[in-house]
Every structure is written in C-alpha cells, then in structure tokens.
Amino acid sequence: METPDTAADAQALTGIAAQNWEQASADPQYRAAVIDLLGALAYGELSAFERLAEDAKLAPTMDDKAELAKMASAEFHHFERLRERLAQIEAEPNEAMEPFAAALDEFHRQTAPSDWLEGLVKAYVGDSIASDFYREVAARLDSDTRDLVLAVLDDTGHASFAVEKVRAAIEAEPRVGGRLALWARRLMGEALSQAQRVVADRDALSTMLVGGVADGFDLAEVGRMFSRITEAHTKRMAALGLAA
Template sequence: MTTPVDSSAVVDLLGALAYAELTAFDRLAEDARLAPTLTGRAALARMAAAEIGHHCRLVERLEELGADPSQAMAPFVPALDAFHESTRPSTWLEGLVKAYVGDGLATDFYREIAAFLPDPDRALVLEVLDDTGYADFAVREVRAAIRADRKVPGRLSLWGRRLVGEAMSQSQAVIAEHDGLAGLIIAGTGDLSGVAKLIERITGAHTRRMKALGLNP
C-alpha cells in the first residue's frame, strides 16, 4: 500500500521531469542536425516530438495540482543545464550515447521514485518515461559504427563513463537541495540501506546499457 506523499514532493518531481523532457526535446532536435543520414535525422525528429508531448502532459498535471509549471521547473534549471553544458556531444555517436546512457540513467532514477507515488501521478510518470523507440535505434547505430571502425568502442566507452559520473553528481546535488525529494526517497526505500540498493539497481541498469551498445562500462 502506498503511503501518503507530500504534495510539494510530487510537484518537485513533476517539475524536474517536465524540465528534463523539455531539454530532451531541445537536444534531440539539435542532435538531429548531426545525423549523417536523412533516416537518422527523421528518427530523432520524431523522438523529439514525443518528448515535447511528454512535457505538455506534465505541465497539464502540474496545473491540475494548482502549481505554476514555470515555477515548478525553475529550481531544476541550473543543475540540468550544467549537466548538459558539461556533456555537450561533439559527434553524432556521442549524442546517441548521451541520450541512451545519460538519459537512461535519469529515467531509471525517476522510475524508481515513481513507485513511491500514488496514482494518477505514478501512472503519468511511467507513461512519459516509456521508451520512444530511441533505445533500439541507438543500439543499432552505435553497433554499426563499432563494426565499421575498431577505434569507436574505446572513445565511446570513455564518454559513457564520463556521462554517468556527471549524471550521478548532478542527481545527488538536486536531491540534496530539495528536502521534499530527499524525504520521498527515504520514505519510499525505508532507510539508507534501501537508498543504497536503489543506487545499485540504477548502476546495474547503466552497466547493461553500455554492454548493449557494445561498450565497456
């Protein structure tokens, strides 16, 4: 049975996710211009459209809760912008890995927290985190590049490890600055050992994603 959740924590989570979806749209639209083929460009454009759709759903829910969406997103802008600025991809392949690995780690984090929410917010978070088809697309593209150039795995493996380090650092900073989110995680996991297990699950999922791409975690 789901325990009662502080409404301010729900607004914090939806605000963070709404801004994450907005930035995902921006980045996918930008990365689409790096695509070496029109097929790749069109695929990313479709995924960007899905992300802005998710953003709109979250904004609607924030309004239903009586929150100002802009104010709900604002506290998360510095941390998310800092992460994206420090991990700006320079190539098409780096962009694919960033979206698959970096965003995948964030998705796992939000999905874990969603388990602590009551419906309809739990269902909404899980809905907007649903894969838009990017995972299979990224795996195909990266694996094809690896087959074509044996230097690719080493470079992208280093990039993937940098991404997860930056993502974990920024996530910890966001939680530390928002008592509602921290309280939600502690209450949901039960204690610090529960938090440790949550982090272990997220790290394990990251390792599986790197291996799926053909990269060393």
C-alpha cells in the same frame, strides 16, 4: 529498454503507493515532493526535446534526421502532459521547473557531445539513468502520479535506434569503441552527481527518498536503488558493445 526491478515489483503496494492523489496529497510535504518531482521531470523532457532537435543537425542521413525529429516530438508531448498535470494540481508549471533548470542546463553544458555518436550515447546512457531513477521513485508514489510518471518515461525509440547505430559504427571502426566507452563512463558519473545535487537541494524530495514521507526509501534502500541503476547501466553498455 531494460530497466531495473523496482520495490513495487517485489511487494504489494501499501501506504501512499496504495492511495490516489486526492488521498495522498492531504500531506503537504508529500504534495510538495510530487510538485518537485513533476517539475524536474517536465524540465528534463523539455531539455530532451531541445537536445534531440539539436542532435538532428549532426545526423548523417535524412532518415536519421527524421527519426530524431520523431523522437523529439514524443519528448515534447511528454513535457506537455507534465505541464498540464502541474496546472491540474494547482501548481504553477514554470515555478515548479525553475529550481531544476540551472542544474540540468549545467549537466548538458558539461556533457555536450562532439559528434553524432557521442550524442547518441549520451541520450541512451544519460536518459536511461534518469529514467531508472524516476521509475524507482515512482514505486513509492500515489497511483495517479505513478501512472503519469511511468507513461512519460516510455521509450521513444531512442534506445534501439542508438544501439543499432553505435554497434554499426564500432563494427565499421573498432577504435571508436574505446572513445565511446570513456565517454559513457563520464556520462554515468556526471548523471549520478547531478541527480544527487538536485535531490540534496530540495528538502521535500530528499525527505521522501530517505524515509521522512510515509513510504519513502530508507538509507539502505537508497544504496540498493543506486546499485540497481548501476547494474542496468552495465547491461546497456554491453548492448552498445562497450565495456562499462
């Protein structure tokens, strides 16, 4: 899956990004931001597992059901790694995830797919936007946390699977493309709004993003970050055979 270039690709690592967890976590505000970040990621992975398991019920063939079950298993493994890491840094995993549960649950409630194809587009578009956002943030994290975040963002195979199935469906019935394009635009807007609400509600995370913690983003960089995420979304839509 294509992802946007991050700041880490363009410059040598400095500040917190050049430190390990033991060094960086001496700053209590940074530690709080990382716990928030890992909590949000962990609940997101747990939600992805649940959603893929539900989507498997809509799958038209046994092979499709098996493929989604395999992806769901990978998402749950990611969740377990994040939960274990939270415990290792002496954060209670359920407490770390709880602040993000309502917003993520509401996002999924508002964007419940009506059929198999909408479910595939949601996983491809929505999960990819979230992954892009977390990869951007990862560029400013300590080395230990960065490595974990990037590892759990590894593509489970859903991207190529979704592209193959959606493109085949559009080729078989071109009118499907218009409906799915509208659906993907809605998902993009909901995903960005949900991400902004989550960050705004968490002081440590928002401070890190706008530059209050060492090497966090400044406001101009936040704008560039969302431009990169939007550009990547446009490329993914083209890969699906849909207009952005």
